[in-house]
Amino acid sequence: MVLHFSVEGGDFAAAGEAASKIKKALRKIGIDAGVIRRVAIAAYEAEMNIVLHARRGRMTLEVAEDKLRVIAEDEGPGIADVDQAMQEGFSTASDLAREMGFGAGMGLPNMKKCSDTITIETVKDRGTKVIMDFNHR
Numbered sequence: 001m002v003l004h005f006s007v008e009g010g011d012f013a014a015a016g017e018a019a020s021k022i023k024k025a026l027r028k029i030g031i032d033a034g035v036i037r038r039v040a041i042a043a044y045e046a047e048m049n050i051v052l053h054a055r056r057g058r059m060t061l062e063v064a065e066d067k068l069r070v071i072a073e074d075e076g077p078g079i080a081d082v083d084q085a086m087q088e089g090f091s092t093a094s095d096l097a098r099e100m101g102f103g104a105g106m107g108l109p110n111m112k113k114c115s116d117t118i119t120i121e122t123v124k125d126r127g128t129k130v131i132m133d134f135n136h137r
Contacts, residue, residue, distance in 0.1 A: 001029070001063040007047055009054040009076070012100065018059040019044035022070065025061060031068070035136045039068055042114040042132050045107040046072035052097050053077065054127065066137040070115075071129065078124040086112065 003025055005018035023040040031039075043059065050057035054076030062069040079085050085092075086108050093103020108130075112118050115132035122128040 001025075001061075003061045005059040005061075007050040007057045007059055007074075009051060009056050009074075011051060012102075015048060015051045016044055018047050022059070022061045026063075026068070029063065031136055035068070035134055038114040039070060039134050042111045042134075043070050043072075045110045045114075046070065046130055046132070048102060049107050049128075049130075050074045050076070052093050052102055057127075066135060068134040068136055070132045070134070072132075073127065073129045075127045078126060079120065079122040079128055080124070082120050082122060 003022070005021055007018055008014065019040055022043045023036055026036045026039060047059055050072060054074035057072060057074030057076070060071040060073075062071070084090055087105070088109045089105040091103045091105035097103040108120075111130065111132055116135050117133045119131040120128065121131075
């Protein structure tokens with residue numbers, strides 16, 4: 001099973017919808033609740049990064065027999081320093097995002113903690129692709 005969800009940058013009203021749909025799809029097919037929780041947290045953080053930093057993006061859920069994969073791809077500025085971005089508390093979020101309670105610098109660290117593996121591909125001024133795998137058997 002493969003599901004795709006569009007995400008618009010700056011659309012805080014719709015933020016979290018893709019992660020919610022991913023969670024619902026995993027419940028429907030009987031994935032363990034603990035795995036669903038990890039996937040939902042990581043997917044939400046990835047989706048919020050698209051909303052906060054990119055013009056637009058796409059979330060993809062791939063379900064295999066023993067593994068779940070969430071891919072977050074965006075058309076954004078890219079990540080200048082991935083190692084720095086992985087540090088808890090580091091953020092490049094706008095002042096507006098911070099005023100709204102976002103941009104605490106926990107997105108990528110939370111994605112790493114919740115996933116079994118994470119791969120980040122980024123190109124300056126082109127965008128970022130985050131691939132997260134979750135074992136479920």
